Amino acid sequence: MANTAMQLVALITSIIGMIGTLSATIMPHWRITAHIGANVVTAIVYMKGLWWACAMFSTGVFQCETYNSVLELPADLQTARAMMVISVALSLLAITISVVGMKCTVCARDSPIKDKIAGTGGVFFIVAGLTGLVPVAWTMNGVILNFNNPLIPGDLKFEIDRHMKPGH
Template sequence: MLSAAIQILAFALALLGVLGTTVATLLPNWKVSINVWSSIITPISQMQGLWMDCVWYSSGVFSCTMKNSVLSLPAYMQTTRAAMVLSCMVASFGLCLASLGLKCTRWGGSHRAKGHTAIAAGGCFILASFLCLVPASWFTNEVITTFLTTDLPDSSKYQPGGALCVTFISAGFLLAGGVIFCLSCPGKRTRRPDHTSSTDPDRFVLYPPQDKPEQDPKQKLYSSPSKLPPKDIKDSYSLQEYV
């Protein structure tokens, strides 16, 4: 099983991944417009996220509009929404399991139970990482394809935003933490040998008693007639008949 320091490092990476995934899910800059306006009444930048569309004006006003209609969103946007929320939930559950599987904690059961819990936490982190990578890659591909293939004006074109970078980095943290936790498989304990070194005065070994030579049956003493040999008992009965 891995050392406690490496497990703490994996827990820290997974925690950063969970925080980054949560922040990226809420950020509004999944794709950003490439056109920058110089007029006061026109927006400097337009950005779209999973939950809202925001506009930043040159006067310093920043306004956002929520995406209330789910059916009006494209398929890749709906899939990215669901996958990111599910990734946050799975990663949070993995953090709970990881806190039980750490060697530096006193809860979580025995040494072997902690190892199995750590492996389960690593599986949750790896699953959460793929739930981030797949929709983020699909989202990026859609944005780039739309930018290159459409004949829209520059004011209507978008490029990948900073939220996608945060998503990819967070997925890498989750993947690294999950792999490290999966290496926490408890090994087989070797059985200690029964013999000990003669130079260790603090340990004692009990040896089985040695076989002693049997004594002659005729030399044994019997305290009562019931313990006499069968032959002697028979002789005593025959003697009583004559008496």
Template structure:
């Protein structure tokens, strides 16, 4: 029962992490720039917005004209979302609270573990690409001789949170099988010990 509860917790954390990753991917405020007291410029992976109180947004027209960090971040974030979506399906099949593969307990546990590992990889990809994006923004900020440069925005923090939650959910889903295997091995070894000692008494 405890294992099923841990799987549900991991699945919920991974689901929230996936939602945060999707939200961060389509958020506009990946980097921001302030011009004056009221005028703001925001740039995301898909569009850029600018204005005072009322902002106007435009989609990025050409992929080739985008900076390298935007192209790479867009690709890796989409890959992370795809992996998480597949892990969602795999974990659903392998969880104890579902009725899939009930006759194959060992295969069911292995399926849940595979889904958890996929969640971990997806979360790790999100964390790595987001950190690299921030590094590029900070590096450009310090190397620029202009008075006003871009800074990273709120989408970065949402992306970090999504990656961490996805990884945490994957750990809960995958490591329960490891602990269960160790427990089963310890139980079997405890059963073997008195058996061997009893045989030695007969001799």
């Protein structure tokens, strides 16, 4: 019984993780910068994500624009897009495989390979997690390196969203 409960908790946790990966893939908060003009009225926050770039004005207007062409995008952004989509797809596949291998399901009941099916789902979860972790770490590394680069003007430097930092 404890094994079944652990499997259910692991499945729920993995579904939450997949939803988190999907939302990180969609949201434009990968790179963020703030430009404050001569007064607060002209304050603009620029955000760049995998799929679009957005601007939020101090008046509350939020405007997003998709990238015009995939071929115009830098290679790191194209790679991050692909890896995040693959991560979500692998997570969905892992959820499906894991449900088949769980002890509380009737799929493949009394089959000697049921535990191996569950293990295969776990391996897919690990691969999906690593596939999602690499582009996030790669992007954050680029943001940090560019932020500390003295050759880049201050209004062109991006940073990590302050709402995403631990402790806020």
